[in-house]
Amino acid sequence: xxxxxxxxxxxxxxxxxxxQFALSDGALDRETEGLISSKDILEGVVLSTCNxxxxxxxxxxxxxxxxxxxxxxxxxxxxxxxxxVFYHHEARDAxxxxxxxxxxxxxxxxxxxxxxxxxxxxxxxxxEGGATKSVLNKLFQRAFGVGKKVRTHTAIQExxxxxAGASVELAEKVFGRLNGSSVMVIGAGEMxxxxxxxxxxxGASSVMVTNRSFDKAVDLAEEIGARAVPFSGWEExxxxxxxxxxxxxxxxxxxxxxxxxxxxxxxxxxPLIMVDIAVPRDIDPKVGEIEEVYLYDIDxxxxxxxxxxxxxxxxxxxxxxxxxxxxxxxxxPAVNE
Amino acid sequence: MDCLKESADxxxxxxxxxxxxxxxxxxxxxxxxxxxxxxxxxGAMSLRxxxxxxxxxxxxxxxxxxxxxxxxxxxxxxxQCPLGDVGEICLFLAGPLTFFYLVTGTTYRVSLLGxxxxxxxxxxxxxxLIPGFFEKNVISADSVDAWREAHTSLSVLSYGALAxxxxxxxxxxxxxxxxxxxxxxxxxxxxxxxxxxxxxxMARIAVVGWVILTAGIIAGLLMPEGNFxxxxxxxxxxxxxxxxxxxxYFVRGxxxxxxxxxxxxxxxxxxxxxxxx
Numbered sequence: 001x002x003x004x005x006x007x008x009x010x011x012x013x014x015x016x017x018x019x020q021f022a023l024s025d026g027a028l029d030r031e032t033e034g035l036i037s038s039k040d041i042l043e044g045v046v047l048s049t050c051n052x053x054x055x056x057x058x059x060x061x062x063x064x065x066x067x068x069x070x071x072x073x074x075x076x077x078x079x080x081x082x083x084x085v086f087y088h089h090e091a092r093d094a095x096x097x098x099x100x101x102x103x104x105x106x107x108x109x110x111x112x113x114x115x116x117x118x119x120x121x122x123x124x125x126x127x128e129g130g131a132t133k134s135v136l137n138k139l140f141q142r143a144f145g146v147g148k149k150v151r152t153h154t155a156i157q158e159x160x161x162x163x164a165g166a167s168v169e170l171a172e173k174v175f176g177r178l179n180g181s182s183v184m185v186i187g188a189g190e191m192x193x194x195x196x197x198x199x200x201x202x203g204a205s206s207v208m209v210t211n212r213s214f215d216k217a218v219d220l221a222e223e224i225g226a227r228a229v230p231f232s233g234w235e236e237x238x239x240x241x242x243x244x245x246x247x248x249x250x251x252x253x254x255x256x257x258x259x260x261x262x263x264x265x266x267x268x269x270x271p272l273i274m275v276d277i278a279v280p281r282d283i284d285p286k287v288g289e290i291e292e293v294y295l296y297d298i299d300x301x302x303x304x305x306x307x308x309x310x311x312x313x314x315x316x317x318x319x320x321x322x323x324x325x326x327x328x329x330x331x332x333p334a335v336n337e
Numbered sequence: 338m339d340c341l342k343e344s345a346d347x348x349x350x351x352x353x354x355x356x357x358x359x360x361x362x363x364x365x366x367x368x369x370x371x372x373x374x375x376x377x378x379x380g381a382m383s384l385r386x387x388x389x390x391x392x393x394x395x396x397x398x399x400x401x402x403x404x405x406x407x408x409x410x411x412x413x414x415x416x417q418c419p420l421g422d423v424g425e426i427c428l429f430l431a432g433p434l435t436f437f438y439l440v441t442g443t444t445y446r447v448s449l450l451g452x453x454x455x456x457x458x459x460x461x462x463x464x465x466l467i468p469g470f471f472e473k474n475v476i477s478a479d480s481v482d483a484w485r486e487a488h489t490s491l492s493v494l495s496y497g498a499l500a501x502x503x504x505x506x507x508x509x510x511x512x513x514x515x516x517x518x519x520x521x522x523x524x525x526x527x528x529x530x531x532x533x534x535x536x537x538x539m540a541r542i543a544v545v546g547w548v549i550l551t552a553g554i555i556a557g558l559l560m561p562e563g564n565f566x567x568x569x570x571x572x573x574x575x576x577x578x579x580x581x582x583x584x585x586y587f588v589r590g591x592x593x594x595x596x597x598x599x600x601x602x603x604x605x606x607x608x609x610x611x612x613x614x
Contacts, residue, residue, distance in 0.1 A: 173516060176531035268590025271532050288517070291592040294532075300519050307522075 001042065001061070003135060003334040005094035006068050006086060007054030010108050013085045021076050023048040028122070032131045034075065040067065043136045047101075047122040049115065051108050056098065058135045058334055065090070092327060095139055095335045099323045102147035104156065110312045111156040116147050135334045146326045153322060154315045159308025163191070164198040166304040167275045167296070171199065171243050174273045174294050179203035182241045185226070186234060186255070187248035188216040191277045195245045196224050204243065210234040212248070239263040244274045246282035253284040260290050267292075277301065362410035363471065366428065369403035370462040372396050373435070377455030394439070397455065401435045404462075408432055416477035420489045423464070424471035429490075431461040433497020434504075441501065441542060453504045484560045491553030492572060496608075498546030499579070503604035505539045506597035513594055536593040540586055543600055547579045568611075575607040 008021060023031055028046055035044040035057060043058040057068060065088040073082065089097045097106070102119045104111045123140040126132045132140070151157055160166040168178070175181055183204045185192045188211040196207055207226035211217035214230055221228035229237055238244070238259060248254055255274065269292050276283040276297045288295030327335065376396035407428055411419030419425040438454045465471065512529045515521065530538065554576055557569045582599040585591055591599075 170516075172531065173512075173526065174532045176534050265590070269592040270590070271536075271593065291594050294516050296519070304521060 001135070001334050002059050002064070003056070003091055003094045003139070004059055004065050004068060005054060005056050005089045005097055006065050006072065007047075007052060007088075008086050009052035009054075009106070012087055017078075017080065017085060018051070018053070020078055021048075021053040021072070022050070023053065025125075029125060029129055031075065032126050032129055035071075036131045038071065043133045044131050045123055045126040045136055045140065047119060049118050052101075052106075054101070056094065056136060056139075058133075092335050095143070095327050095332060096323050098139065098143045099146040099150075099327065100319075102143045103150040103319060103323070104147075105150070105316060105319055109161055110309065111151075111158075111161075111315075113151070113157055116144075116151075119147075120144065135332070138330070138332055139335065142326065142330050142332060146323055149326065150319045150322050154318045156312055156315045156319055159304070159311055161305050161309045161312070162194075162198075163277060163298065163301045163305055164194040166301040166308075167195050167245065167277075168198045168202050169304070170275070170294070170296055170301075171273050172202065174271050175242060177203055178243075180205050181243060182206040182208075183243040183245065184208045184210065184229070184234060184237055184241050185220070186210050186244065186246045186282065187278065188213070188220040189247055189249070192245060192247040193220055193224060195247070195275065195277065196220075196226065199243065199245075200224065208234075208237060208241075210237075212250075235259055235262070239266040241272065242270070244272070244283075245277065246274070247277045248282050249278070250282060251280055253282065255283040255287060257284060257286045257290065260287055260293060264290070264292075275301070362407060362414075363466070365403050365407035365410060366424075366462055366466055366471075369400050369407060369431075370459055370466065372400035372403055373431075373455050373458045373462065376400060377459065380455060393455075397435055397458075398439060400458065401432070401439060404428065404432045404435060411471070411475075414475040414477065416479070416481070420493060421475065422470060422472045424466070426493070427461040427465035427470070429493045430496055430500065431458045431465075433494045434458055434461070434500045435497075437498045437501045437542065437545070441538065453508055454501065457500065457504060482561060484556050487556035488553055488560060491549055491556055495546045495548075495550035495553055496604075498542055498549060499600075499604050499607075502539050502543040502546060503601045505535055505542060506601040509535045509539060509593055509597040510601075513597075532593060536596065539593075539596055539600055540583065543579065543583060547576070547583060550576050550579070571607070571610055575603070575610075578603055 008018065010018070013021075023046065028048055032044055032046050035041055035046065035055065040060040041057050042060065045056040047054045047056070055068060055072060059068070069082070069086055069088070073079075098119075100106045102116055104113060104115050107115050119140075123132070123136075127137070160169045171178055171181070178199060181199075181204050183196065183199050183206065185196045185207065188209060192209070196204075196209070200207060207221075207224065208229045209217045209221040209224075209226050210229040210231050210233070211220070212231050214228065217228040217231075220226070244255065246255060260272070271292050271294065274283050274287060274293060274295045276295065279298060281297055283295060283297075285295070285297075287293055373396070376393045379396055380393035408419055411425050411428065415421055415425075420429055434454060435458055508529060509532070512526065512532060512535065515526050516532065520526075529535070550572070554569065554572055557572065582591075582596070582603065586596050
């Protein structure tokens with residue numbers, strides 16, 4: 001009896017290969033069912049996310065990853081090159097790999113938390129489908145414990161690693177919770193969409209979009225559930241805003257000190273955070289000299305994101321130690337035997 | 338006029354002996370200081386881990402307990418509110434400061450505020466511990482005037498709240514400077530409450546202090562002497578200045594930095610003036 005893990009992810013396979021192996025919820029159940037119907041496979045869990053598809057199986061004596069790989073490629077009707085596309089782990093290596101995945105150490109964005117829920121869901125489906133028994137049940141329970149420990153005992157998930165995330169982090173440093181805060185996005189491009197979405201995900205309720213081309217503002221507003229404001233009217237809205245995101249393609253400053261000065265009394269001098277993610281910049285740096293204005297440009301945000309990534313990478317050694325210790329301590333059949 | 342007599346706690350003093358009783362009282366001040374140091378150190382260490390520690394809150398709670406014991410000792414000696422010497426004033430100021438920190442701490446996620454409150458509490462208690470600042474031969478009051486007691490205790494209590502508002506103001510300066518100058522590194526920025534919360538904390542704690550100061554001044558005006566002393570006049574001017582500052586903030590609005598400057602300067606200034614009186 002042996003534990004094996006076979007899979008492919010964003011590091012080993014391009015998206016056109018990954019999409020061939022990606023499984024919807026319904027297909028995932030059928031795949032798991034098919035996996036354990038083989039007499040050599042005693043237990044199985046299939047994990048499928050946008051960046052990875054992995055098979056965890058407890059196999060009988062002589063069977064191994066080659067048989068599993070053949071079966072998977074057959075199921076997915078994959079006839080392309082397999083060289084470097086798949087990775088495999090056995091016994092303890094497989095257990096440690098699962099812990100890394102559950103901890104977000106193997107994710108495209110290091111330390112991201114979504115993967116933990118995805119692993120949990122994949123295990124739950126297999127459990128309900130009767131595809132797991134003592135080995136995988138113990139292993140996955142252990143992996144969830146390790147995942148939690150890694151996140152609570154290290155800084156693997158701390159700090160924003162994207163420009164949009166860094167904007168949200170700064171807004172929260174100024175306002176605390178963003179629930180009920182008002183946001184205006186000047187410009188209707190991709191960065192505006194990402195940043196507005198990130199702010200909405202943290203509770204920003206009133207989002208406005210303005211753009212020189214009003215149609216584009218309407219399109220983005222509809223997409224993200226915001227309100228489009230004509231470009232001629234954004235200055236009036238400034239009195240009620242908490243966050244301004246500027247990302248236009250304008251060759252000159254769009255937001256100038258006089259725009260903010262004009263509404264300071266009306267705003268009762270409440271803090272205002274301004275995020276300028278445009279190049280050339282949209283917001284005159286002099287705006288940042290106004291007492292209650294906190295102005296950040298793309299370089300600052302990028303530097304924050306880079307530092308957070310670096311900090312997360314520095315935590316990897318600590319995470320590996322935790323995983324090694326926890327797997328060592330656990331008495332897992334087909335892993336430590 | 339108050340009738341004066343020997344210490345109001347002759348039984349305990351007799352049982353312990355005068356020296357032991359004094360030593361025990363000083364001991365509570367020392368314990369309170371050590372506990373506040375522990376709270377400050379644990380709080381400062383939590384900055385390095387970027388996680389505000391609840392342990393700092395526990396140390397400060399224990400420090401407050403020791404302060405109460407010390408105040409009870411001095412109150413027992415005087416038979417009235419212990420505000421008769423420099424040591425007692427420092428102790429009486431440190432007590433409410435710790436109390437308001439404990440009360441507001443959980444609301445404003447300010448276990449970190451302990452890092453900023455603890456040094457002030459420690460300083461006040463160290464001043465109190467300077468030999469001679471606690472009078473040895475205290476004459477106990479035979480009877481007390483309720484209005485005078487209310488005036489002094491409420492005034493000092495209000496200063497505890499106003500001191501904490503000033504501490505929150507100092508926190509605001511630091512966070513504001515770091516955010517405006519894009520210096521985000523270290524646990525200090527990470528562990529602090531947000532700018533908005535700090536502004537609200539400053540204003541609300543100052544309002545609490547101002548309301549208590551109002552009650553203190555009213556009690557002062559009702560004292561039997563009835564005269565509007567210099568001391569009471571300064572307290573009233575302080576009250577007016579705080580009223581103007583808070584009024585402007587709530588009615589017209591004020592940038593957080595200006596509120597922080599106002600609260601810090603007013604507190605330090607009034608403290609200096611009272612110390613000179």
